[in-house]
Amino acid sequence: MARLPSPNRIKTHQVYTVWEAAQALGRHRQTIIRWIKDKGLEADRAKVPWLIRGADLKTFLGHRRSEAKTKMALHHLFCLGCKSPQEPDGKFAEYTQKTPTTGMLKALCPACGCILNKVVKRADLEAIRAKIEVAVQQANPRIVSLPEPRLNDTSAREAQTHGKAQLG
Ligand SMILES: [Zn+2]
Incomplete structure (x- = not known):
């Protein structure tokens, strides 16, 4: 600018x-x-x-x-197309955890329909959720829970159950 x-x-x-x-x-x-x-x-x-x-x-x-x-509002995302901060379309955004402390907020620009991205702190998520609806995605494979066990494999399920019991 x-x-x-x-x-x-x-x-x-x-x-x-x-x-x-x-x-x-x-x-x-x-x-x-x-x-x-x-x-x-x-x-x-x-x-x-x-x-x-x-x-x-x-x-x-x-x-x-x-x-x-002026600092951009926490729940606003900068639109490169409109060259201005925008409140997410429909007051809705998606949050994807990227690191233990930060994530990517993704929303649509209400003015031009572009996809807007912004890195936000995990700690700011509650403040953002006070202003707009945020769907939280857990995309980081290290954070995502273990895959569902195959239902026809009883021994694997038991191993899993025992594993959980030991962990818990
Ligand atoms: Zn825009």
Whole structure:
């Protein structure tokens, strides 16, 4: 992600055209226009050139910076397609234990349908489950329980039973 420009370069009491704002921030004019059209940057669009109050630009930049700094919520997964954190579609995710302390959270992006993956700590799972439904998978073969004994093999079942009794 490109570094976000500092709001300190903008003077609160100045009014900027799109071009001037782009110059002041070292950004492309199209970027400023996109901020106005799509990202909620306040601008006077009654006439061309559009005018942006310095104070509004500062607020906008400050907000974006703090948003970028804010840690993603535990139950949100970053979508590379949408370039933003997303809450799992249907508030449902799958958790697969990968190591004794971490696992992979997998969900669908509600916006674009991509599969989202995120490594999470086992310790955070309860906090995540407080927000969304999580189906826990035990995929690590070292963690998965022993395979079912064959039902027609009595001696094997007995051996298993004895084995369990000794372990338990
Ligand atoms: Zn997405």
